[in-house]
Amino acid sequence: xxxxxxxxxxxxxxxxxxxxxxxxxxxxxxxxxxxxxxxxxxxxxxxxxxxxxxxxxxxxxxxxxxxxxxxxxxxxxxxxxxxxxxxxxxxxxxxxxxxxxxxxxxxxxxxxxxxxxxxxxxxxxxxxxxxxxxxxxxxxxxxxxxxxxxxxxxxxxxxxxxxxxxxxxxxxxxxxxxxxxxxxxxxxxxxxxxxxxxxxxxxxxxxxxxxxxxxxxxxxxxxxxxxxxxxxxxxxxxxxxxxxxxxxxxxxxxxxxxxxxxxxxxxxxxxxxxxxxxxxxxxxxxxxxxxxxxxxxxxxxxxxxxxxxxxxxxxxxxxxxxxxxxxxxxxxxxxxxxxxxxxxxxxxxxxxxxxxxxxxxxxxxxxxxxxxxxxxxxxxxxxxxxxxxxxxxxxxxxxxxxxxxxxxxxxxxxxxxxxxxxxxxxxxxxxxxxxxxxxxxxxxxxxxxxxxxxxxxxxxxxxxxxxxxxxxxxxxxxxxxxxxxxxxxxxxxxxxxxxxxxxxxxxxxxxxxxxxxxxxxxxxxxxxxxxxxxxxxxxxxxxxxxxxxxxxxxxxxxxxxxxxxxxxxxxxxxxxxxxxxxxxxxxxx
Numbered sequence: 001x002x003x004x005x006x007x008x009x010x011x012x013x014x015x016x017x018x019x020x021x022x023x024x025x026x027x028x029x030x031x032x033x034x035x036x037x038x039x040x041x042x043x044x045x046x047x048x049x050x051x052x053x054x055x056x057x058x059x060x061x062x063x064x065x066x067x068x069x070x071x072x073x074x075x076x077x078x079x080x081x082x083x084x085x086x087x088x089x090x091x092x093x094x095x096x097x098x099x100x101x102x103x104x105x106x107x108x109x110x111x112x113x114x115x116x117x118x119x120x121x122x123x124x125x126x127x128x129x130x131x132x133x134x135x136x137x138x139x140x141x142x143x144x145x146x147x148x149x150x151x152x153x154x155x156x157x158x159x160x161x162x163x164x165x166x167x168x169x170x171x172x173x174x175x176x177x178x179x180x181x182x183x184x185x186x187x188x189x190x191x192x193x194x195x196x197x198x199x200x201x202x203x204x205x206x207x208x209x210x211x212x213x214x215x216x217x218x219x220x221x222x223x224x225x226x227x228x229x230x231x232x233x234x235x236x237x238x239x240x241x242x243x244x245x246x247x248x249x250x251x252x253x254x255x256x257x258x259x260x261x262x263x264x265x266x267x268x269x270x271x272x273x274x275x276x277x278x279x280x281x282x283x284x285x286x287x288x289x290x291x292x293x294x295x296x297x298x299x300x301x302x303x304x305x306x307x308x309x310x311x312x313x314x315x316x317x318x319x320x321x322x323x324x325x326x327x328x329x330x331x332x333x334x335x336x337x338x339x340x341x342x343x344x345x346x347x348x349x350x351x352x353x354x355x356x357x358x359x360x361x362x363x364x365x366x367x368x369x370x371x372x373x374x375x376x377x378x379x380x381x382x383x384x385x386x387x388x389x390x391x392x393x394x395x396x397x398x399x400x401x402x403x404x405x406x407x408x409x410x411x412x413x414x415x416x417x418x419x420x421x422x423x424x425x426x427x428x429x430x431x432x433x434x435x436x437x438x439x440x441x442x443x444x445x446x447x448x449x450x451x452x453x454x455x456x457x458x459x460x461x462x463x464x465x466x467x468x469x470x471x472x473x474x475x476x477x478x479x480x481x482x483x484x485x486x487x488x489x490x491x492x493x494x495x496x497x498x499x500x501x502x503x504x505x506x507x508x509x510x511x512x513x514x515x516x517x518x519x520x521x522x523x524x525x526x527x528x529x530x531x532x533x534x535x536x537x538x539x540x541x542x543x544x545x546x547x548x549x550x551x552x553x554x555x556x557x558x559x560x561x562x563x564x565x566x567x568x569x570x571x572x573x574x575x576x577x578x579x580x581x582x583x584x585x586x587x588x589x
Contacts, residue, residue, distance in 0.1 A: 005033065005034065005035055005036065006035065006036050006037075006038060007023070007024075007027050007035050007036070007037050007038070007051060007052060007053040008037075008038050008039075008040050008051075008052045008053075009023060009037055009038070009039050009040065009049055009050075009051055009052075010040050010042040010045060010049060010050040010051075010052065011039070011041070011042060011045055011048070011049035011050070012041070012042065012043060012045050012046065012047075013041075014039050014041070015039060015049075020037055020039075023037050023051065024036070024037050027051075027053060031053070035053065045061055046061075047061060047062055048060045048061035048062060049061070052109075056108060056109075057108070057109040057170075108124075108125060108127055108128075108170065108171045109124065109125075109168055109169065109170045109171075110122045110123055110124030110125035110128075110152075110168075110169045110170075111123060111124055111166055111167065111168060111169065112136075112163060112164065112165050112166060112167045112169060113151060113165065114165060115160050115163045115164070115165065116160070117160075117357050118155060118156045118160055118312050118313060118314060118357070119153060119154070119155060119156070119354075119357045119358060120136075120142060120153075120154040120156060120160070120163060120169075121151055121152070121153055121154075122134070122151060122152050122153075122154055122169050123150060123151045123152075124169075125144075125152055125169065125171055126150075127171070128144050128147070128152050128171055129144065129175075130144055130145070130147055131143060131144060131145075131175050131176055131209075131211060132144045132171065132172065132173065132174065132175060132176070133172045133174050133175070133176050134154055134169050134170065134171055134172060135169070135170050135172055136162075136163050136167060136168075136169055137163075137167045137168050137169075138162035138163055138167075140156060140157070140158035140159065140160070140162065140163060141156075141157045141158065142154035142155060142156045142157060142169075143155050143157065143176045143314065143318070145314075145354065145358060146358045146360070153358045153359075154169075155313075155314035155317070155354055155358075156312065156314060157192060157312070157314055157315060175209040175210075175211070176209065176210050176211070176318065177207050177208055177209040177210055177325065178191075178192060178193040178207070178208060178210055178322045178325050178326065179193045179202070179204030179206070179207050180193075180204060180205065180206050180207065180208050180325060180326050180329035181202070181203065181204045181205030181206060181329070182205060183202045183203045183204065183205070184202055184204075184303050184326060185273060185300070185301060185302070185303055186299050186300050186301075186302065186303075187199065187202060187303060187304070188286075188290060188304040188306060189202070189303070189304070189305055189306070190305070190306060190307065190311070190315065191305060191306075191307045191311070191315040191316070191318050191319040191322050192315070192318075192322070193322065193326075196306065197290075205329075206329060208325040208326075208328065208329055209325065210318055210321040210322050210324075210325050211321055211377070212325070212328065212381070214377070214380035214381045214383070215381070215383045215385060215389075218386070219383070219385060219386055219389055220243070220383045220384060220385065220386060221243075221384050221385070221386045221387065221391075222384070222450070223241035223242065223243045223244050223384050223420075223447050223450060223451055224241060224384075224450050224451065225241060225242045225384070225393070225451070226239060226240070226241060226242070226451050226452055226453055226456070227240045227241060227242045227244070227263075227272070227336075227338060227395045227451070228240075228266055228270075228511065229259065229262060229263040229266055229508065230262055230263065230265065230266030230508020230509050230510070231259065231262055231263075231436055231503060231508060231509075232500070232501055232503065232509055232514050232517060232518070233436055233438045233501040233503075234259070234423060234436070234438065235452075235456060235514055236456065236459075236460040236463055236464075236514065236518055237438075237440065237443070237445075237460065237463065237464045237467075238421060238423055238438075238443050238444065238445040239445055239447065239448065239449070239451040239452045239456070240395065240397075240445065240447070240451060241384075241395070241447045241450065241451030242336050242384055242393040242395050242451075243382060243383050243384025243385075243393040243394065243395055244382070244395055244396075244420045244421075244445075244447050244451065245379050245382045245395075245396040245397075245398065245418070245419040245420050246395075246396075246397055246419060246420060246421050246422065246423060246445060247397075247398050247399075247400060247415055247416060247419040247421070247422035247423070248260065248397055248398070248399045248400070248422070248423050248425070249399070249400045249401075249402060249407065249412060249415075249416075249422050249423070249424050249425070250401070250402060250405075250424060250425030250426065250427070250437070251401065251402050251403070251404065251405055251425075251427045252401055253430075254425040254426070254427055254430045254437055255425055255430060255435055255436050255437060256342075256343070256399045256401070256425060257289070257342055257399065258435075258436070258505050259397075259423065259425075259436055260276070260340040260342060260397055260399065261289060261292060261293075261505075261506070262503075262505070262506060262507075262508045263338065263340075263397065263508075264276065264293065264298055264302055264338065264340070265293075265296050265298050265506060265508055266508035267298075267301065267338060268296075268297065268298060268301070270336075271335070271336060272301070272335075272336045272337065272338050273301055273302075273303070273327075273330050273335055273336070273337050273338070274298070274301060274302040274303070274337075274338045274339075274340075275302070275303045275304075275305065275323050275326055275327050275337065275338070275339040275340070276289070276302060276303070276304050276305070276339075276340045276342065277305045277307075277319055277320050277322075277323035277339065277340065277341050277342065278304065278305070278306045278307065278308065278319075278342055279307055279316050279319050279320060279341065279342065279343060279344070279346045279347045279350070280307070280308070280309045280316050280343075280346030280347070280349070280350065281306075281308055281309060281342065281346075282308065282309055283306075283308045283309075283310065286304065286306050286308060289304070290304055292506060296506060303323075303326055305319055305322055305323040305326070306319075307319035309346075313350040313351075313353045313354050313357075314350075314354065316346065316347065316350035317347065317350045317351050317354055319347070320341045320344070320347055320378055321378060323339055323341070324339060324378060324381050324394070327339045327394045328381065328394065330392065331383075331385065331390075331392035331393060331394045332385075332389070332390065332392060333390065333392060334390030334391055334392045335392050336392065336393045336395070337392070337393065337394045337395065338395045338397070339382070339394060339395070339396050339397070340396075340397045340398075340399065341378075341396065341397070341398040341399060342399045343398070343399035343400055343401055344375060344398050344399065344400050344411070344415060345399075345400050345401040345411055346401075347374075347375075348367065348371055348374070348375075348411050351368065351371060351374055352366065352367050352368060352371070355368040367410055367411070371410075371411070371414065372414045372418075375398075375414060375415055375418060376418050379396055379398060379415075379418050379419060380418075381394065382394045382395060382396040396419075398415060398419065400412050400415055405426070405427060407424065407442070420445070420446045420447055421443075421444045421445035421446045421447065422442075422443060422444060423438055423443050424438070424439045424442040424443045425437045425438060425439065426438075426439040426442075433502070434498060434501070434502060435502060435503070435505075436501075436503065438501075440464060440467045440468055440471065441468065441471065453511065453560035453561070454560060454561045454562065455511065455515050455556050455559075455560050455561050455562035456511065456514065456515065456518075456560075458562045458567070459514070459515040459518040459519050459522075459562060459567075460518055461518070461522045462522065463497065463518060463521070463522060466493070466494065466497060466522070467494065467497055467498070469490070469494070470490065470491065470493070470494025470495070470497065470498070471494075473487070473490060473491060473494070474491065474494065477491065489527070492527065493524060493527055495531055496521070496526055496527065496529065496531065496534060497521055499531050499534040499535065500517055500521050500526070500534060500538060502534075502535060510557060511556055511557050511560065512545075512552075512553040512554075512556040512557050513542050515556050515562060515570075516541065516542065516545055516553075516570055516574070517538060517541075519562075519567055519570045519571060519574075520541070520570060520571065520574040523571045523574070525571060525574045525575055525578055526574075526578065528578070528582060529578065529581070529582070530585070533585065537578075537581060540577075540581065541574065541577055544573075544577050545570075545573065548573065549569070549570075549573060552566060552569065552570075
């Protein structure tokens with residue numbers, strides 16, 4: 001840039017001597033030293049001038065003054081948007097415009113050194129901060145992602161075709177963020193908060209930085225309220241609480257996204273706002289998911305943030321942070337939020353691409369060494385806030401894809417150590433027809449029974465231990481042909497439990513249905529029901545209880561408790577129904 005003690009004036013025509021004296025006096029007073037002025041003719045400037053001293057630029061062209069006015073409006077809106085009524089907001093804007101005085105404000109400008117693959121190297125922005133948004137001449141925005149001596153690395157949020165070497169870049173002094181508000185519910189947006197569903201613009205209520213500090217220990221309270229998934233195999237053995245982080249992990253095509261989708265469907269009428277963040281997914285897959293949400297009337301409480309596989313790596317990188325910023329807006333208003341990151345494996349790949357293009361040294365398995373911090377600072381923002389802060393919660397269900405079931409790989413082990421448990425989906429179980437294909441041995445919830453209702457905790461009983469014993473016995477007896485009756489009964493009971501844990505896609509169970517199933521199953525009521533008839537039997541049992549014991553079903557859903565008397569009623573009613581059901585089967589055969 002320019003040498004110290006000398007400023008440059010860019011204009012179409014030369015200034016008068018009086019104007020030169022005025023400029024020099026302004027600069028000397030501003031910087032406390034004598035500053036000489038050099039004139040540089042610039043035919044591209046029709047009106048006004050540009051004054052440049054060192055790294056600071058005073059843009060006094062119509063475009064520069066208009067930008068200064070826009071910045072003032074944005075600042076006023078950002079300061080008062082969330083705390084003032086609309087009519088007060090209009091009054092504040094009017095007063096700010098009336099009182100506004102055009103000032104000679106310096107902008108820090110730099111120039112492009114190199115550009116390629118969505119990465120721009122910029123010199124001259126020595127005061128730029130990590131995560132700050134910078135603006136290029138073409139109107140494309142970028143985010144500062146690398147700070148080096150004498151230059152910075154910027155990742156672009158748009159096309160780099162119009163960015164040329166030597167082009168101007170200016171600081172905005174704003175951290176990368178996303179508009180947030182109630183208007184986003186029911187919409188599909190990109191990683192910058194722009195609507196992509198064709199349903200018009202979204203009116204934002206506030207603006208939040210995509211990265212913010214996680215709540216401290218004092219600001220949190222224990223995870224003790226359930227976030228029911230509607231999936232019997234999860235709610236009974238690996239319960240998820242509001243404010244928890246539960247990892248969904250498994251190979252490709254084993255039903256990970258289905259578990260997340262069913263959890264969203266189960267939040268209907270629960271007051272929970274759901275956010276689904278698609279990272280590196282096919283656009284057709286996201287469209288199919290949105291269609292499923294619409295079909296089940298779940299989009300009305302869901303926000304979909306999409307950074308598809310065709311989007312640049314920077315957008316895939318910021319997508320989960322943008323989704324979390326949206327969730328924090330509602331959490332800070334005392335609401336419960338469920339956010340799904342699908343998936344963080346592709347997020348890590350996008351970050352690796354950015355890091356290598358920024359010429360950072362790769363770490364283990366060619367991933368950057370700071371990829372652990374990448375996900376920890378994201379997932380730590382999930383919390384159940386204290387009552388003093390409104391009691392809102394943000395529950396995270398990150399998804400990670402494994403290769404050949406290898407949970408000891410770099411990214412899986414990172415995220416397992418960050419989260420509060422994992423639901424491991426096994427390929428062999430999935431291909432055997434067990435869906436959801438939850439591996440009871442490798443799955444765990446570190447919150448445990450604290451996140452279960454009393455009814456679920458009482459009904460679940462020893463089901464996890466029974467299943468573990470069945471799997472162990474199955475392995476030992478698979479080559480044996482001569483089994484005693486007791487062993488046969490235990491194997492039959494375990495097989496029946498496995499079949500009862502099966503659920504069709506987009507068919508979450510209500511609390512009383514799960515409780516009835518568990519109480520009847522652990523009492524060995526369904527021992528003699530043929531496995532091929534098990535799912536049909538379960539649905540028939542539900543229909544029977546809805547008709548004959550409707551008040552009991554409503555009481556379980558409402559109170560979340562299960563008395564010993566209720567448990568006896570369920571067992572006796574189920575036994576009578578099983579007897580009639582088996583008689584009907586025998587008659588049909």
